[in-house]
Amino acid sequence: MSLDRFAILIVDDEPNIRSGLAQGLAKEVDHVETAQDADEALAKFRQEPYPLVIADVRLP
Numbered sequence: 534m535s536l537d538r539f540a541i542l543i544v545d546d547e548p549n550i551r552s553g554l555a556q557g558l559a560k561e562v563d564h565v566e567t568a569q570d571a572d573e574a575l576a577k578f579r580q581e582p583y584p585l586v587i588a589d590v591r592l593p
Contacts, residue, residue: 539563540564540566541566541583543558543565544571546593570593
């Protein structure tokens with residue numbers, strides 16, 4: 534299955550990591566969203582369930 538069928542949600546509190554991952558993955562997939570914390574990520578996930586979430590394991 535091709536990755537271009539997926540939307541990805543990236544969750545990280547560090548802006549450089551968040552934007553770097555988003556820029557790199559945007560070349561490979563159709564839709565990339567970002568969130569800076571768990572609350573923002575949950576709000577976005579409730580609106581659109583993402584098949585793939587990449588999350589920092591040490592969010593504040």
